[in-house]
Amino acid sequence: MYICEEPPAYSEFDPNQQLAGIEEPTDSTNLTGQSDATFTKLSAEIRRLDERLLNKYLPLYRGYQEIGHRVIHGEIADWSKVDREGVCAKFNISDNQFQLAIYPVDEEVDGFVSLYLECMYSEHTKDHPHICVYFCLALSNPADPSVCWRQAFEHRFTYGSNLHGSGRFIERRALKSILDGHSRPILEHGRVRVSAFVRVIYDETGIMWGEGLRKRSLYPITRCAGIRLHPDYPYLGILLQTLYHMKAVRHSIYLAPTHGLAPTRSVICAIKRVFLNLETSTTFVHIGELVRALRHEAGEMCTALNRQQFDSLVHKYVADALQTTVATGITRKLFRGRVRTSVCTPDAQLRAVDVEDFYTLQLTVRGCLNLRESFEDFCRPRVLDSSCLHSGQQRGRLSAYKTTSFDSLPPVLRIYLDSPSGSQAKGHSGNADPYEYPPAIDLGEYITDPDSSSATWRYAAYGVYLRSQTSATYGYTFYLCPGKPNKWVEFAGDTVAPERQYNVFASCPVADPVSIVRKSSKAPYAKQGNVCGLIYIREDLRELILRSGDIHRLHSILSH
Secondary structure: OOOOOOOOOOOOOOHHHHOOOOOOOOEEOOOEEOOOOOEEOOOHHHHHHHHHHHHHHOOOOOOOOEEEEEEEEEEEOOHHHOOOOOEEEEEEEOOEEEEEEEEOOOOOOOOEEEEEEEEOOOOOOOOOOEEEEEEEEEEEEOOEEEEEEEEEEEEEEEOOEOEEEEEEEEEHHHHOOEOOOOOOEOOEOOEEEEEEEEEEEOOOOOOOOOOOOOOOOEEOOOOEEOEOOEOOEOOHHHHHHHHHOOHHHHHHHHOOOOOOOOOOOOHHHHHHHHHHHHHHOOOOEOOHHHHHHHHHHHOHHHHHOOHHHHHHHHHHHHHHHOOOOOOOOHHHHHHOEEEEEEEEEOOOOEEEEEEEEEOOEEEOOOOOOEHHHHHHHHHOOEEEEOOOOOOOOOOOOOOEEEEEEEEEOOOEEEEEEOOOOHHHHHOOOOOOOOOEOOOEEEOHHHEOOHHHOOOOOEEEEEEEEEEEEOOOOEEEEEEEOOOOOOOEEEEEOOEEEEEOHHHHHOOOOOOOOOOEEOOOOOOOOOOOOEEEEEEEEEHHHHHHHHHOOOHHHHHHHHOO
16 A cells, blocks of 8 residues: 555645635624514624724734635624523524624623634534634624724634633623723613624645644644654654655665565665555654664764765665666666856966766855845855965955856755854744745756756755754754645654645744634744755656656656
């Protein structure tokens, strides 16, 4: 069984295609209940304010995308006649039925008004396991809606948690009091307006706002299994995941001859064993055999290698093991690029050119705000010697300078970023300037002769390495896009979880735009570390590398 043969089973909802026309109109309703309370309709003036108030009370943020929204109001004409049974109003948003319920007297929380939003599950909606709703509940003065008490909420409605709001929404006595900044109370002449501003949010991961759903070692949604972290090689699991989810590489490794080899003494045999376990395991996978094989073949020196050196060592073992198979040279073709360095001495009219292969690219973060600036820094002309002056030259003239460009970039571009200075170098994320990297980037301007090849130089992000440093050890988190474009997975130790694309590329935390009541207080999303590596794949080869095992076709394309 090949767990990753099919793309991750995310929702097929395309917000770019479906947002138009879904938006529900604002509405007023008659509230129903056991009391004899009477209700009146809202004025046209208030209805015109609804759209503006929706954007004020529930501004979209952090890349959230809306499936549909609605504003619902109910006006209670005589508050004194509303009894303990409460009143409610039902309404629909995008085939989901909701109910707004108000209880003037809560038996469990005496002295407070309770206000809730309930998702009404039925036979029609039983196939929807959850609905993510961003909503605001409000009580206001019908004559002046700016006199208002409101609370915003985020909630994942499920069968077992289909009611959400506040049992202590507001004290009953506060309804008749004049709030700060206002000249009149909410409850006036026995009348009050009950409102719900509701947005149904698209859940692109399937686990959004789900408490405890991220701590799993296998996710059916992503069809990815975790790898148990080894203390001596914290980045080994990440390296294996990047190779495993390239189907072309995985199938090439399966072709390597390992008959008669023990997984504790052969690196390629151990890697093959790990990959087979990743396909069939129902929990995280151990890599103890691979560690023993590395120590057997490379000795204890491999523990002293940095991440880039260790990465190169493992890739060398894989490339060597494929020499006698039809996949010979496939990994070198996938990861090899060519860089051209030119040294010019204008006064002597001399020019030296050096062209060499590279398999990983080291870029600087210092002084750069984003990935493109790092490439520009790598390729910009540099002075080699400004102190050696020829006779007759004016002081300060340059004697030589170096320029760098790429004859070609590898189909799979592995980028290592140096450690930034200051607070980030000490592992304190959020204090240094944010570093931005895009979901896609065109690198054609850095190619020596872009017209000499039919290849496209547009790349899509495939992997993002994050590093956080504690007082004793380094920890790594890795984001990977192994299936459909823009569908990301987070690997943190041996746990696996889908991740929103916004969170992968957000360069800094974003505060809540309004005060939001949640079950558990949580800080705005922030990366748990600093970016230290990136992997990009050529867009025209992405499907072939990640989701096709046709090694012969890949050989043919990469040979041209």
